[in-house]
Amino acid sequence: MARGSHSGLFDIFLRTILNDARLAALVFSLHIGNWGYYPHSCSGEWENLSLPREEITLIRQAINRVGIKHLESNIIKDIRKRDRRPLMALLLTCLPNLTRIYAHVPQSDPVLNAALMQILDCQSGSNPSALLSKLSELYVFGEVDVPTRDPVNYELLPRADQTLLRLDDLWPAFHLTGLRTLSLYGLDTANAACRLGASPAMSRLKHLSIIGGFDSSCTYSDLQALLTLPEAFSSFSLYNSLECLDIYRDAEHTRLFMSQGHFGPLHSFSSLKKLCIQAEVLLGSFWDRPNAPYGLRDRLPCNVQSLTLYGGRGFFHISSIGVHLQEALGSGIFSSLTSIELEGFYVDSEISEMCRQTGVSLSTGRSCRHRAVSRDCQLRKEGRWPQFLQTTYHMRMDGQGRAVMFAFFPEECRDRREILLPLDDSMDACEEVAVKEGDLGQCTGDLKLRMLDFWVHNGGTSYMVFQNFGHSSLLPLFTFAIYFTHAHVSREKVDHRALYQALCDSYNNYDVRFDLYFVPGIGEEGCKAHYRQERRFRGDYKKQLKAYKESSR
Numbered sequence: 001m002a003r004g005s006h007s008g009l010f011d012i013f014l015r016t017i018l019n020d021a022r023l024a025a026l027v028f029s030l031h032i033g034n035w036g037y038y039p040h041s042c043s044g045e046w047e048n049l050s051l052p053r054e055e056i057t058l059i060r061q062a063i064n065r066v067g068i069k070h071l072e073s074n075i076i077k078d079i080r081k082r083d084r085r086p087l088m089a090l091l092l093t094c095l096p097n098l099t100r101i102y103a104h105v106p107q108s109d110p111v112l113n114a115a116l117m118q119i120l121d122c123q124s125g126s127n128p129s130a131l132l133s134k135l136s137e138l139y140v141f142g143e144v145d146v147p148t149r150d151p152v153n154y155e156l157l158p159r160a161d162q163t164l165l166r167l168d169d170l171w172p173a174f175h176l177t178g179l180r181t182l183s184l185y186g187l188d189t190a191n192a193a194c195r196l197g198a199s200p201a202m203s204r205l206k207h208l209s210i211i212g213g214f215d216s217s218c219t220y221s222d223l224q225a226l227l228t229l230p231e232a233f234s235s236f237s238l239y240n241s242l243e244c245l246d247i248y249r250d251a252e253h254t255r256l257f258m259s260q261g262h263f264g265p266l267h268s269f270s271s272l273k274k275l276c277i278q279a280e281v282l283l284g285s286f287w288d289r290p291n292a293p294y295g296l297r298d299r300l301p302c303n304v305q306s307l308t309l310y311g312g313r314g315f316f317h318i319s320s321i322g323v324h325l326q327e328a329l330g331s332g333i334f335s336s337l338t339s340i341e342l343e344g345f346y347v348d349s350e351i352s353e354m355c356r357q358t359g360v361s362l363s364t365g366r367s368c369r370h371r372a373v374s375r376d377c378q379l380r381k382e383g384r385w386p387q388f389l390q391t392t393y394h395m396r397m398d399g400q401g402r403a404v405m406f407a408f409f410p411e412e413c414r415d416r417r418e419i420l421l422p423l424d425d426s427m428d429a430c431e432e433v434a435v436k437e438g439d440l441g442q443c444t445g446d447l448k449l450r451m452l453d454f455w456v457h458n459g460g461t462s463y464m465v466f467q468n469f470g471h472s473s474l475l476p477l478f479t480f481a482i483y484f485t486h487a488h489v490s491r492e493k494v495d496h497r498a499l500y501q502a503l504c505d506s507y508n509n510y511d512v513r514f515d516l517y518f519v520p521g522i523g524e525e526g527c528k529a530h531y532r533q534e535r536r537f538r539g540d541y542k543k544q545l546k547a548y549k550e551s552s553r
Contacts, residue, residue, distance in 0.1 A: 009035070009087050010079075017094050018058045029100040033395035034402075035088045036106020036143050048080040062090045066131065067118040068111070075111060086111040093119075093131045101135065104143040104395055109169045116172035123177055137181040138173060141165060142213075144399025157403050163396065164188040164213040171195040174205075183209040242269050246276040265299050272301045273336075276308040279321065296324035297331050304334060308341040322351045329358050339363070451496055456517070457537030465496045466513035467504075476511040481534075483517050483527045491518055 017024045051059075056076065063072050075086045089112035092098065105112075115131075122129035142165035165186045167174075174182055182205055184192070189212055245266070266272060266282075283294050300307070309321070321342065328334060339361040347364055355362040452475070453463045466476050484494065500514065519530060 009084055009091075017091060018062060024095055025097050027095045028097055030092075030095075030098065030102070032088070032101065032103040034104055034143055034399050035084045036109060036145070049082060051076070051080065059090070062094060066090065066093050066115045067122070067129075068114045071111065071114055078111075085109045088112070089115050096130065097134055098132065099134050100137040102139045104141045104399070105165070105170055106143045107145055107166055107168075113169035113172065116170070120172045120175055123175075128177070132173075132176055133178055135173075135176055136178050138179060139183045139185070140170065141185045141396065144396055144403060157400070159400055162213075163399075167192055167195040179205055181205075181207040183207075185211045186213040187211065188213050243271050244274045245269065245272055246274075247278070247281055266301045269301045270303060272304055274306040274308075275300070275304050276310065278310045279324075283324075295327055297328040297333060300328065300334060302333050303336050305336050306339045306341075307337065308343065309345065310343050321345050322348055325351055326354055329354050329360065449497055449500060454515075457533045462515065462517050463491065463496075464513050464515045465500050467500070467511075476513045478512045479515055480512060481515045481517065481531055483519060483530070485519055485522055485527065487521050489518055489520050491516070 059076060059079065060072060063069055063075060068075075075090075078086050085106060089109065092101075092112075093115055119129045119131050142163045144159075144163045163186060165184055166188050167184075173179070187210055189210070266275070279296075282299050283296065325340070329337075337358075337360055340355065341363045343364070345364070347362065352362060447467050447469060449465070449467050451463050451465050453461050456462050464475070464479075468474060468476070494516065496516070503514065504512070517527075517530065517534075519527070522530070
């Protein structure tokens with residue numbers, strides 16, 4: 001879910017999840033993007049939403065379920081102001097079987113923080129909360145924010161690849177008892193250790209992935225504090241099990257931040273066999289000088305078998321690397337070392353001879369193998385990024401687009417609390433724009449309810465029910481499948497007109513169709529299997545659209 005309006009999230013939250021516990025239980029995974037939008041205060045030019053009494057009752061029930069009744073008045077006030085954050089926080093706590101979340105979180109979300117803190121407090125007591133108890137995987141980005149004031153310079157606008165993830169409000173989620181996998185992308189490491197170490201309840205975490213943010217120095221002290229949280233990794237030993245470590249910093253920007261720190265010694269990684277790293281990252285920015293405070297032999301783990309030193313634009317490639325290598329190889333400490341690869345460094349005969357005498361294979365890679373990539377590339381880091389990042393990249397670019405929209409096209413934005421890009425806002429612009437009757441084209445006339453037969457995958461027939469203008473029989477693309485499974489059901493016994501009116505009475509502005517299937521006697525799993533076969537029979541609509549576009553060229 002991304003770019004959703006406040007009203008859309010409000011309808012989903014209130015009319016669907018809170019009113020249908022069975023449907024809420026079917027949600028196992030969520031992809032969430034850009035729900036925070038604008039955490040800053042807004043002008044009072046726009047009227048607050050008028051909430052029906054029954055909807056306020058539902059909100060209060062959800063608040064009481066979480067245990068944050070002391071925030072009730074503030075939450076309702078924020079919802080009236082079209083703030084999406086309270087809705088999302090309550091929505092997450094109403095999904096009992098939620099196991100996986102991919103999220104772009106706003107920089108500030110006090111309601112989510114309060115809900116998570118309440119859950120965390122209950123975990124330490126005799127009656128732990130069931131909220132988010134099944135959440136096992138959490139993948140988190142920082143949401144691209146919209147600036148609080150109009151920037152005068154385009155360069156000051158927030159960018160998708162420079163948005164930092166800050167844990168000020170989100171950190172309690174990482175201590176949930178069911179959490180096993182945690183991935184933090186674009187992390188501001190400066191205060192992350194302090195936040196993550198605020199509770200000793202993270203002992204069940206098994207997989208931790210950290211990618212530092214654009215301006216985050218990722219110093220050794222920060223990363224060490226993250227990796228050595230007192231209770232975080234009691235179920236296994238990171239230092240005694242890690243065998244491969246590959247660290248690469250963007251070659252174009254590393255020199256800028258190297259003065260803030262380096263990665264430091266790796267002696268604690270007793271099982272480390274393969275190390276790939278830049279000399280500056282390992283030794284610091286003065287490693288190439290005669291009086292360098294650290295040597296290579298002081299930083300490498302004694303059991304390392306393969307060493308690769310990255311080179312490339314922005315790094316020193318002078319002969320002092322030979323001094324470090326000769327000291328390390330001549331020390332006799334690294335008896336397990338069998339191969340060294342130098343990328344873009346000059347190799348003299350003394351290094352080659354030393355490697356030959358110690359039985360170490362020496363190779364040189366081509367220079368600049370790790371070239372800095374474009375700022376607009378979705379793979380800003382050199383490592384392997386999961387497949388889902390291709391989707392989240394577009395969410396971040398969407399956030400960047402909103403920031404540009406806010407800064408340079410303020411007249412197009414109805415409200416800073418409810419900014420919609422022109423493409424999304426065009427459908428409801430009819431309330432604000434006077435349209436001449438002659439400009440309406442064919443979208444006029446009386447609506448007509450239609451029933452149309454179609455073939456199903458097993459050779460039988462079913463029918464669909466939809467509404468359209470009298471002169472048009474085109475099908476709405478948005479569809480719901482309804483299964484009738486009573487042992488004696490038949491299409492003749494179903495009043496399709498009454499069914500459509502009952503389902504759509506409160507949604508007059510939505511164009512949907514209902515596909516009705518009559519399969520007497522089958523159960524829930526049978527319906528699911530039938531639906532999957534039906535989808536395969538009809539084909540992938542994305543492929544159909546692609547084929548249509550290609551055929552029309």
